[in-house]
Amino acid sequence: MASYNTNEFRKGLKVQIDGVPFQIIEMNFRKPGKGAALYECKLKNLIRGTVTDKTYRAGQSIEAADVSEFTAQYLYRQGAGFVFMNNEDYEQYELSEDQVGDAGRFLKEGLDCQLIVFNDNPIGVTAPNHVILQVEYCEPTTKGNTATNVQKPVKLETGAEILAPAFINIGDWLRVDTRTGDYIERSKAPE
Amino acid sequence: MHQSLAHLQRRSELLAALRLFFFEHDFVEVETPLLAPEVIPELHIDPIAVEAAWLQASPELHMKRLVAAGMPAIFQITRSFRAGERGALHNPEFTIVEWYRTGDDMHAGMKLLDQLCQAILNTPVASQTTYGAAFSQHAGICPHTSSADQLATRAKELRLDIPDNMQVDDRDEWLNLLLATQVEPRLGQTAPEIVYDYPASQAALAKVERREDGIKVARRFELYASGIELANGYDELTDAAELRLRLTQVNAARQAEGRPALPLPESLLEAMQQGLPNCSGCALGFDRLAMLALGTDTIAEARAFY
Numbered sequence: 381m382a383s384y385n386t387n388e389f390r391k392g393l394k395v396q397i398d399g400v401p402f403q404i405i406e407m408n409f410r411k412p413g414k415g416a417a418l419y420e421c422k423l424k425n426l427i428r429g430t431v432t433d434k435t436y437r438a439g440q441s442i443e444a445a446d447v448s449e450f451t452a453q454y455l456y457r458q459g460a461g462f463v464f465m466n467n468e469d470y471e472q473y474e475l476s477e478d479q480v481g482d483a484g485r486f487l488k489e490g491l492d493c494q495l496i497v498f499n500d501n502p503i504g505v506t507a508p509n510h511v512i513l514q515v516e517y518c519e520p521t522t523k524g525n526t527a528t529n530v531q532k533p534v535k536l537e538t539g540a541e542i543l544a545p546a547f548i549n550i551g552d553w554l555r556v557d558t559r560t561g562d563y564i565e566r567s568k569a570p571e
Numbered sequence: 572m573h574q575s576l577a578h579l580q581r582r583s584e585l586l587a588a589l590r591l592f593f594f595e596h597d598f599v600e601v602e603t604p605l606l607a608p609e610v611i612p613e614l615h616i617d618p619i620a621v622e623a624a625w626l627q628a629s630p631e632l633h634m635k636r637l638v639a640a641g642m643p644a645i646f647q648i649t650r651s652f653r654a655g656e657r658g659a660l661h662n663p664e665f666t667i668v669e670w671y672r673t674g675d676d677m678h679a680g681m682k683l684l685d686q687l688c689q690a691i692l693n694t695p696v697a698s699q700t701t702y703g704a705a706f707s708q709h710a711g712i713c714p715h716t717s718s719a720d721q722l723a724t725r726a727k728e729l730r731l732d733i734p735d736n737m738q739v740d741d742r743d744e745w746l747n748l749l750l751a752t753q754v755e756p757r758l759g760q761t762a763p764e765i766v767y768d769y770p771a772s773q774a775a776l777a778k779v780e781r782r783e784d785g786i787k788v789a790r791r792f793e794l795y796a797s798g799i800e801l802a803n804g805y806d807e808l809t810d811a812a813e814l815r816l817r818l819t820q821v822n823a824a825r826q827a828e829g830r831p832a833l834p835l836p837e838s839l840l841e842a843m844q845q846g847l848p849n850c851s852g853c854a855l856g857f858d859r860l861a862m863l864a865l866g867t868d869t870i871a872e873a874r875a876f877y
Contacts, residue, residue, distance in 0.1 A: 387655040409658025412755055412800075414775055415747025416615050417656070418734070437734035438615070438655075439828060 382444040386419050386436050394426070396445035401426040401498045403447075426496065427503050445498060452495035452505070454487045462487065464495055464505065473502040483507035483558040485540035507558040512570045513537050515552045518544070531563075579875055582861045585691060586648060589668055589857075592690050593646040596683070598670060601645045603633030605652075612821045612833035613775070617654040619663070625833075626652035629854055630669050631776070632839050635807070638671045638850055639842035646670035648857065659869040660799065662877060666857035673850040677777075677790040677806035680851025681765050684794055684802055687855075688763050692864055697763040697794065703786070705766050706746075710753040714746050714770055715786045722746065729753060743772050758795035767792035776814065777805035794855075796863055804853030811843035 384393060393404045406422035417438040424431050426447060436442075452464040452473065461474045462484060473495060477484060479502065487493070487507060494506040518534035531543040536554070544554060544563040555564040590600065610618045610625045611632050618625040627633075629651050637645055651667045672683065685697040706714040712725045722745035726733060731752055738744045758764045767790075771779045774789030781787050790806035808814055815835065822832035861873035871877040 407658075409656070409661055410751055411615070411656065411658075411661065412747050412751035414613065414615060414773060414803075415751065416744070418748075418751055420732075433732060435732040435734050437736050439830075440734060440736045 383441045384444055385441045386417070386438050389419050389421065389436070394445040394447040395423075395442040396498075397423075397442065401445040401447050401503065405431065426498065429504075447496065447498045447503075449494055449496050451492050454489060454491045454493055456489060462505075464493065464502070466495070467492070473497070475502050475505055479503065480505055482561065485561065486511050486513065486536070486538055486556055486558045488513060488538055509557060509559060510555055510564065511558055512553050512555050512567050513540075514569075515544070515548060515550055515554060518548060518550060521547055521549060578861075578865055578867075578873060581865055582873060582875075585857075585861055585864055588691050589648060589687075592687055593670065596644070598644045598646045598672070599642060601634065601637055601642070601647050602649070603627075603630045603637070603647065605650060607633070608834075609836040609838060610833055611776070611836050611839065612818050612825065614821050614824050617830070618833070619652045619654050628653050629667060631852070631854070632836050634669060634671055634852070635839055635847060636842045638673060638852075639845060639847045643674075643848075644670075644672040659871075660856075660859060660862075662858065662870060662874070665870070667854055668857050668860075669852065669854040671807070671850050671852040673848040675806075675851035676849070677767060677792060677804075677851060680804045680806065680853055681767060681792050683851070684792070684804060684853055684855075685763070685765065688794065688796070688801075691860065692763075692796070694796070695762040697759075697765050699765045699767065700758075701768045702766050702770065702788075703768065705754050705758065705764075706749070709757045710749045712749070714749075715788075718742070719745055722749065725749065743770070746770065746773070755795065755800065756798040759797055759799070763794055763796045763801075765792050765794050774808070774817070775805070776808050776817075778808050792853075799859055799863065800856075801859055801863070802853055802855035804851060807847065807850050807852050809843060809847045809849060811840050811847075814843060815840055 389407055391404055391407055395402050402423040402425055404421050405424045408420040411417045419436040421434050422431055423434055451467050453467055455463045455465050460477055462480050463472055463474050465472050495502055496504040513536040516535050516537050530546040532546050533541050534544045534548055535541050542561055542563055553567045553569050555567045557564055605627055606624050607627055608624050616628050618628045630647050630649055648668050650664055652664050656663055688694050703715055719740050719742045726745060726748060768788040769791040771787040771789050777789040777791035779787055779789050792804045793800055794802040818835050826832050858870035858873055862870050865873050867873050
């Protein structure tokens with residue numbers, strides 16, 4: 381297995397520690413007086429998304445992580461899982477609800493996502509920041525309640541429930557932020 | 572080129588001010604090889620090899636030969652090269668200001684450095700702190716009398732992130748970790764601060780002497796401003812046999828770490844055998860000086876190219 385020596389450390393490098401893939405998201409090179417160089421790294425756990433600090437001393441090495449990222453289309457739900465297909469080689473991958481995270485609520489069949497694969501196993505997926513989804517159900521708009529600051533729950537075609545302005549009706553298309561689950565704006569139907 | 576032209580203008584003014592300072596103090600500007608067949612081996616500095624020669628990690632070797640040849644006060648503003656050093660305060664190629672004056676001991680060398688700092692950066696008088704006092708104050712432990720175990724315990728008490736490949740029985744490793752994380756960031760906060768009297772084990776090319784309090788110290792000093800190490804100076808070791816011994820130990824330590832030994836600087840050892848006068852020398856990182864003068868956070872912002 382390839383490994384990186386401290387002098388190859390740089391931002392963006394993907395490494396593994398005890399079998400867990402991490403990405404170096406920040407690195408501070410520090411060299412005291414006549415002492416050995418220290419590499420103060422911020423490491424992002426590519427499975428959990430958490431960030432930890434770790435200091436390396438000159439001469440250490442970390443195992444490289446075989447992590448790749450590619451565009452994959454969301455196909456369908458299978459039990460508790462989500463099935464994606466690599467757009468290049470049509471290979472299919474199944475991810476758990478945990479791996480897909482909150483964005484899973486907004487996945488619509490055919491949506492292109494970024495799939496992250498470690499040692500041929502999918503470990504995460506990044507949905508587009510914004511998706512356009514149709515409103516499947518909401519309470520009708522009541523007269524005099526059209527101010528934009530009044531919100532009501534709406535159910536989207538993927539089954540997700542979000543808060544949207546009171547003027548939204550069944551059949552409207554909404555632009556939604558998949559990271560926060562926030563309504564952004566009413567949109568035209570996607571082409 | 573990605574820096575504002577005003578930064579480069581200021582950099583040029585700083586270079587001119589440095590030259591003026593040295594000329595006013597009767598120094599002669601010299602030039603020495605950047606590429607040479609010998610280096611002065613250091614444990615934690617790697618020179619860059621080019622065509623059976625080395626890009627020099629500092630101009631020390633040749634400048635000392637000029638002092639030994641009879642030049643009483645010399646300075647140089649040149650480039651130096653250190654493999655693998657890249658960060659906010661490092662670049663593998665950097666500009667170094669280095670000077671030597673005969674007849675100076677450590678305290679005279681510190682005074683000259685302080686005068687230079689005041690003249691170039693308009694700073695107040697530098698405070699002077701022994702390495703021992705700085706350590707006691709900021710790391711809460713005596714660097715001269717504590718064992719490697721005691722230093723390790725202190726590092727753990729302070730919850731330092733300890734690298735896996737620390738040489739745990741090496742006192743200097745712990746001292747450097749504590750220095751880097753606890754001491755250095757707190758130095759020179761209100762005025763420049765000169766730290767002196769380093770542990771004898773970190774003498775590098777400085778004289779080692781026993782102080783009145785019985786502690787053996789290296790007559791070495793470093794200048795810090797706003798937590799940044801700016802300069803390193805010595806009351807220069809003049810004993811050729813002692814230098815040969817130290818460099819042989821450096822090479823052994825390099826090899827113990829799995830790094831190559833470096834050829835000894837026989838030309839310098841020979842010159843010292845003939846006689847190197849007592850002198851103090853100092854090296855200053857010009858990119859960091861420019862960074863402080865410009866108020867930038869990285870040396871990259873104080874250079875035209877990075």
